[in-house]
Amino acid sequence: MDSLIGTIPDTWQATSLGAVCQVQAGPSRAAFGTAGSADTGLWMITPTCIQDGQLRDHGRIALSPERAKSICNHRLRTDDIVLTRIGESRRHALVDATRCGYYLGGACILLRPHPPGWPDEGPSVDARYLNHYLRLARVQHWMADEVGGVAVPVMSATRLQTLPLVLPPTSVQQDVASALDAFDAKIAAHQRILEATAELRDALAPALFTGAIPTPTTTGHPPRPT
Known part of the structure; x- marks a missing residue:
């Protein structure tokens, strides 16, 4: 069977995002007014918070209790997906337990999978499967095409609901997600090694250039040929 992402087994399902998810745009600025600056423990997610497929606290906005109450239907839950709606590309991230209870920003869209068996x-x-599916190149191209041709591309919730979605059996979805999660964990580990190595290099370079750290030649012990 043909699909957006290629040929899939006939036993899998081809549906749309809106059939299996709540797709909800963030609140308008008029709904929450001017954000506060005090640390109230109530935070709103902005596109800046979505970095490298993860939600970060950098870029979050503090909300007053009154403002948070006015947008209570935009409060995030664990395993929600937050996706940017403005700009050329669509960045997204899965909400983890540490950011459960944050609020959806106006420049983002919420994807909340329906419970199993809903409706009928x-x-x-x-x-997790959906989080990885949204990264696929053909899916990203579909979203780019849907908002192309305008000065400021904006993805609407209504348009995003029509995104073609491939659904294998639940057990296969979980297997796919686990395999790709494992790759992500390895990438993250190697990225931490790269960052630590770069920091060490930058820290040692001035000392090497000034002679503060002896080299094998200055100590009379040149390095062995390799």
Whole structure:
């Protein structure tokens, strides 16, 4: 069977994002007014918070209790997906337990998978599977095409609901997500090694250039040929 991402087994399902997810745009600025600056423990996610497929606290906005109450239906839950709606590319990230209770920003869209069997024993999507599916090049191209041709591309929730979605059986979705999660963990580990090595290099370079750290030649012990 043909699909957006290629040929898939006939036993899999081809559906749309809106059939298995709540797709909700963030609140308008008029809904929450001017954000406060005090640390109230109530935070709003902005596109800046979405970095390298993860949610970060950098860029979050503090909300007053009154403002948070006015947008209570935009409060995030674990395994929600937050996606940017403005700009050329669509960045997204899965909400983890540490950011459960944050609020959706106006420049973002919420994707919340329906519970299994909702409605009428319909198909369901695993949040981790969906998170990886949205990274696929053909999916990213579809989203770019949907908002192309304008000065400021903006993805609407209504348009995003029509995104073609491939759904294998739930157990296969979980297997796919686990495999790609493992790759992400390895990438993150190597990235930390690269960052630590770069920091060490930058820290040692001035001392090497000034002779503060002896080299093998200055100590009379040249390095062995390799």
